[in-house]
Amino acid sequence: MILEGKTALITGASRGIGAALAVGLAKHGANTVITDLDRQSDELAKVAAQVGETEQKCLALPLDVTNKSVVESVVGEATDAFGQIDILVNNAGILLPKPLEELDEKTWDAHFDVNAKGVLLCTNAVLPQMRQRKSGRIINIASIAGRQGVPTQGHYAATKATAITLTRVYSQEVGMDGITVNAICPGIILTEMGKNNLGSQENIDHWTNVAALKRLGDPDDIVGPAVFFASDLSNFVTGQALNVCGGIYFH
Ligand SMILES: NC(=O)c1ccc[n+]([C@@H]2O[C@H](COP(=O)([O-])OP(=O)(O)OC[C@H]3O[C@@H](n4cnc5c(N)ncnc54)[C@H](O)[C@@H]3O)[C@@H](O)[C@H]2O)c1
Numbered sequence: 001m002i003l004e005g006k007t008a009l010i011t012g013a014s015r016g017i018g019a020a021l022a023v024g025l026a027k028h029g030a031n032t033v034i035t036d037l038d039r040q041s042d043e044l045a046k047v048a049a050q051v052g053e054t055e056q057k058c059l060a061l062p063l064d065v066t067n068k069s070v071v072e073s074v075v076g077e078a079t080d081a082f083g084q085i086d087i088l089v090n091n092a093g094i095l096l097p098k099p100l101e102e103l104d105e106k107t108w109d110a111h112f113d114v115n116a117k118g119v120l121l122c123t124n125a126v127l128p129q130m131r132q133r134k135s136g137r138i139i140n141i142a143s144i145a146g147r148q149g150v151p152t153q154g155h156y157a158a159t160k161a162t163a164i165t166l167t168r169v170y171s172q173e174v175g176m177d178g179i180t181v182n183a184i185c186p187g188i189i190l191t192e193m194g195k196n197n198l199g200s201q202e203n204i205d206h207w208t209n210v211a212a213l214k215r216l217g218d219p220d221d222i223v224g225p226a227v228f229f230a231s232d233l234s235n236f237v238t239g240q241a242l243n244v245c246g247g248i249y250f251h
Pocket residue numbers: 011012013014015016017018035036037040063064065066090091092093094095114141142143144185186187188189190191192193194195
């Protein structure tokens with residue numbers, strides 16, 4: 001119960017990696033505030049029920065990470081409910097693959113709004129209380145795409161490179177107040193997003209074969225690294241981006 005007494009707020013938590021992190025952090029002792037878009041409220045309620053099977057408390061709230069006033073009011077409501085937010089996991093993200101030459105501005109903007117501005121808004125909303133307490137943990141779910149873009153994901157990769165850069169800069173701007181900021185760069189994880197992205201069985205087989213561990217990722221594979229960054233185990237680690245990819249990318 002390494003996270004006992006801590007409260008974690010997780011964005012995009014109704015499915016995939018976010019849902020696994022909600023249940024995983026709760027299993028390690030954290031109370032959780034699980035959030036996602038309003039349209040995901042049924043799925044979010046199912047995740048809340050799963051978290052409820054642990055000993056920990058869970059509050060499910062609608063949150064669009066692109067909306068500053070909603071972000072601030074959800075952080076306020078969560079803080080009122082649990083007293084404080086110790087851990088923020090910026091997990092919400094979108095990926096609509098398109099070659100750069102065919103990309104329209106709306107799709108470009110949507111990716112930057114969720115994957116980059118969302119990190120900024122949510123982080124800025126929790127930092128004042130973390131600075132006051134002189135402790136806090138920010139974990140950004142970036143991507144190996146942020147280290148090396150691949151065709152049809154140029155815009156997505158650019159947002160994830162931004163998330164890694166924000167991780168590095170925030171860590172230096174808030175470290176003096178005992179707050180760490182780290183990123184996890186998942187490889188190919190078999191979520192809705194991961195499966196859509198891979199498209200065909202041929203692609204799944206290809207990447208399975210490329211991976212050193214000869215398998216693709218499961219959302220639960222992200223839990224251990226997140227618990228590490230959320231806990232005292234990583235007290236002297238900040239501004240880092242950790243690839244969690246089964247060995248498909250090495251830089
Ligand atoms: N699956 C992968 O292979 C993979 C690889 C690398 C990184 N990632 C990253 O991991 C994170 C989770 O991805 P996933 O695979 O679980 O995807 P997913 O599509 O299953 O889940 C993403 C969640 O984000 C939510 N979301 C989208 N827009 C939002 C907004 N404006 N406000 C709040 N929530 C919003 C969605 O409703 C959804 O629940 C994302 O940031 C993604 O980029 C995933």
